[in-house]
Amino acid sequence: SDHQLVYPPHPDQMDWSTLYPAYVAKEEPQASEAAPSTTEETSTQEPSAPAQPKKLTQDVEVADIGCGFGGLLIALAPVMPQTLVLGLEIRVSVTQFVEDRIKVLRRQNSETQAYQNVSVLRANTMKFLPNFFRQGQLSKIFICFPDPHFKARKHKQRIVSTTLNSEYAYAKHPMFERVGVEEQEGDPCVGIMRGATEEGKKVERNKGEKFVALFRRLEDPVF
Template sequence: MGATKKDRRQKREDYRAALRQEGVSELPRKKFYRQRAHANPFSDHQLIYPPHPDQMDWSSLYPDYVVDEAQDQQTPAPEAPPDQLSAPLKPKRISKDVEVADIGCGFGGLLVALGPTMPDKLILGLEIRYSVTQYVEDRIKALRLQNQEAKLYRNVGVLRANTMKFLPNFFRKGQLSKVFICFPDPHFKARKHKQRIVSTTLNSEYAYVLRPGGIVYTITDVPDLHEWMVQHFEAHPSFERVSEEEQEADPCVEIMRTETEEGKKVERHKGQKHVALFRRLEDPAW
């Protein structure tokens, strides 16, 4: 008699627990992180997010960058009355801001490829699916342990988040220099187009979190979706398309083409990859 669904779930949980033991540097195997290919961004996923970027605690994602702040030597403030609610704990400060975001990072192929090539920048993957996020967390942990002497992958982190709803909760205005949107869900049916990660409204949010001169990188193997993304970014007043010559000279483009799991799958099936980059323009003078 074959294993039941409950048995398989328990096996996956036991595997993940063993992998997360102290000092275990084995890379995770995808078969123990089963998850549906897509998640509805309009569903309630019981996500945790900060009410404001300044209240986000990044210390667990980037522990090597935590600032060791000395104890405040000033006279302590008088004790608050017992009926007064206590203030929330101040998040630990890190020495750098996250500067690069991979929206819908999947199994983290782009993240771990970009990490060593951008050692001076903090890179964050955002993924809505729970098990996939866990896989990337375990992958980053293993890579950090395997590269302790070189101190690689300390600048890479992953966060479970719904960017269609909460992107400005994590990033301040003009904080990011690069945003990657790689092989997003095409949502082929017209009634599903509102779930596409590129739209007039969402492009305004990308414009908000990107600094002037920052770049949005897009890639897909679906021609219709490529045309959709180009059309919506070119129509937005805060973006201009990067020329093909400049695009092909950008080293991030080749990494984006070859290192994502979806990109490798398209390569195996001899498919075509459509790339377009868009630069954040300076805001016009009031």
Template sequence: MAEPLNKKQKRAHYRQAQKENGISQLPRKKFYRQRAHANVFSDHHLVYPKTPDHMDWSTYFPAYVPDAGPIITSQPTETSLPDTANLYPKKLTKEVEVVDIGCGFGGLLVALAPALPNTLLLGMEIRTSVAEYVQHRIAALRTQNPATDLYQNIGCLRANTMKFLPNFFRKGQLTKAFICFPDPHFKHRKHKARIVSTTLNSEYAYVLRPGGIVYTITDVEDLHHWMVQHLEAHPSFERISEEEQDADPCVEIMKTETEESKKVERNKGQKFIALFRRLEDPPW
């Protein structure tokens, strides 16, 4: 008599069956277990393009490939990149304009997809199992909505944005960047791993076009003050007023649709929000 499968074997069996049988049902989180944190300074054996022109987006947004033919519902994994790492792939009919940095389980992407139907949105997540969950979630949603273009405008890839953001996006490409409930890294010696910093803010300024917006939200007040302090101190950003912030429909989605925001709501916690606009570069 065969021994019962342990939890790790059950997860591997479930995910393999998902790949082999086609993904038509929404994935179950318990089969995509992952540590809450990842060391952003480790190598992680990530694959990334040499430049934005080397990035092949066709497998992430197949509906936007010129003369693409039938729409593909599957989502690639990080192993999709090596085959095209040194080629100049076919351009999409649209460019990615919105990025969710550390997208978690994809709640924001899925909620923004119908709200921004003519915009390509990308989630970037460093944790392997979590990124795979989002990819399977998107594939299932596309399969469940075959008669529409719904969810064709969102994709997810595994990436370390602290190291490789400019490898994926050219200067001034993005209109929005979301930083939702990032790891607070409470210990002082870990502050260098925070996703908002003087150095990283310059990279956000590089990939955002003038007028583009950085959206931040957290339930940790100290981290909120940290992000506000560092973004306000950067010459390429100005804070958006609360009146304009409250009028932005993306803010309400960010406050209510991410998995972390729902958790904070259940725990009756506070949410601290700040938006920053990318300024025009000063004349030389």
């Protein structure tokens, strides 16, 4: 169940610092910090406002929705080393597995700082995505091998639906156009997506077929 999941009330309140520690911005010294310190007992100041989360030097820009065991994240990390990539996964043990996988890779690559740009978060992506990301913040969203939920009564658990497309577009839609095959195949991320996810490998082993559908979000209409 996901009732223990915690969501920030607003993207500005999201604390990304533990997920991407290498990208935490140096804090500007606050005026109150620069002032001579007063001890708690003698201070007459009002209690300070709740602490703001530490800021990152850049935003998360790529999301892998239902990232499973993290194959795509790990493969994308060196391909887009300047970009922060986040996997979102609902299953506790799977999220933990990916977290551990990234931890080990970061440790093994501490000299180059590789894999600092990928992280994973336990979340139900059917809820509150706009609490994590500002409008237009994400430049790419991957949804690889989402559970199909064939039975009609389970359709509401599908992570691709008309309602959720609005969240992915974060606006009214139709907001997406299908990208042509040539451009699709020219994007290195597509090859990685096809081959690097755990489900993708499984389909390969079983000599099954894979179907890529790449969509570009359209500009907001100007009224």
